Amino acid sequence: MEKRIAAAALALLMVGCTPQPAPPSEPGTEPTPTPTATATPTATPTAGPSPWDDEQLPYPRPVRGLLTEGTNAAGVVDVLHRAAARLPVLKVDVTTTQATLTALTPDEDVVSFRWSEGVVDAATTDFQYLGQATFDPADFPLASIGRMFDVADLRGVHGEPIYQVQEYREGVVMQTVSSLPETATVFFRLDGTAVPFLGVTSAVDIADGFDAVTDELGLIHQFGFTDERGYWATYPEGDEARTRIRLGGVPAYEIPATEAELPQAYNPALIDPAVISMVLSRHRDDPEQPCEVAVDMSLRRSAPVMEVLCDAETFYADLDGRDMTDLIG
Numbered sequence: 001m002e003k004r005i006a007a008a009a010l011a012l013l014m015v016g017c018t019p020q021p022a023p024p025s026e027p028g029t030e031p032t033p034t035p036t037a038t039a040t041p042t043a044t045p046t047a048g049p050s051p052w053d054d055e056q057l058p059y060p061r062p063v064r065g066l067l068t069e070g071t072n073a074a075g076v077v078d079v080l081h082r083a084a085a086r087l088p089v090l091k092v093d094v095t096t097t098q099a100t101l102t103a104l105t106p107d108e109d110v111v112s113f114r115w116s117e118g119v120v121d122a123a124t125t126d127f128q129y130l131g132q133a134t135f136d137p138a139d140f141p142l143a144s145i146g147r148m149f150d151v152a153d154l155r156g157v158h159g160e161p162i163y164q165v166q167e168y169r170e171g172v173v174m175q176t177v178s179s180l181p182e183t184a185t186v187f188f189r190l191d192g193t194a195v196p197f198l199g200v201t202s203a204v205d206i207a208d209g210f211d212a213v214t215d216e217l218g219l220i221h222q223f224g225f226t227d228e229r230g231y232w233a234t235y236p237e238g239d240e241a242r243t244r245i246r247l248g249g250v251p252a253y254e255i256p257a258t259e260a261e262l263p264q265a266y267n268p269a270l271i272d273p274a275v276i277s278m279v280l281s282r283h284r285d286d287p288e289q290p291c292e293v294a295v296d297m298s299l300r301r302s303a304p305v306m307e308v309l310c311d312a313e314t315f316y317a318d319l320d321g322r323d324m325t326d327l328i329g
Helices: 002-013 072-083 142-154 203-214 273-283
Strands: 089-094 098-104 110-116 119-123 160-169 172-180 186-188 222-226 230-237 240-246 253-256 292-296 305-310 313-317
Touching: 072 089, 072 098, 072 110, 072 119, 072 142, 142 160, 142 172, 142 186, 160 253, 172 253, 203 222, 203 230, 203 240, 203 273, 273 292, 273 305, 273 313
Parallel strands: none
Antiparallel strands: 089 098, 089 160, 098 110, 110 119, 160 172, 172 186, 222 230, 222 292, 230 240, 240 253, 292 305, 305 313
């Protein structure tokens, strides 16, 4: 009964589609998709023809070896995407032996297809569509999943590894490797390299965090960092403002700024992260002690001022590192 329902749903989805040639060649022999340079890939919300519009699922698609070998994962996910009529994709899950693709139909229903033990079939899903961003799986380095699993293992991901692509937050699509049961999560860039973890105490991390949130920005309202929030920069965009965030091992992402009022904008090139590290060294008893830092024009002086909070005590400095605590009070 479930298979008849899945077949009927697939046939309904394919109404009006023109039949295509036979399904693609065996996964594992197809060329590797080339990732694009977009931070949040998007997909066109239209359906194309499925190679199985005249055939009832399940459909055999044998693969030699594990999905982590060669281009097996890329080929299998492409087959699943064809089964889903090239609909915009909401989520992709890949383990060493199974792959699942969840897609969004034009009427905002959710359909899911799974490859397991050499067979493609429709799958049930509890995924709820709440306006999440969609993407094209060909934009991601699926042929590098094996290497990503190895890197994730070194980063503390133990158990059965699972690769996932989905919206992480507020329209930002990211790829991760975690485990079943979950022990840790490692984020990866579009080129398949792992996102390094950034702390908020070392001079190197402070410099990298500053670069991550201010890159290509000509004006910002505020730069800052805390142990809990990571690094952020709030910047003007037209009549609004956005905040770029880089926290721990998560890639930089952006959200609308939530502050009702923002201080005057300034050029982030005025900030030297090495000066921030120097100021912190004056006020920390332990070099590993996290402090809170904010640099902005909120004090309405002629230049941005650095505000530093360490052990519940507040200090101020100018952007050359000169102490201004007594002056500001």
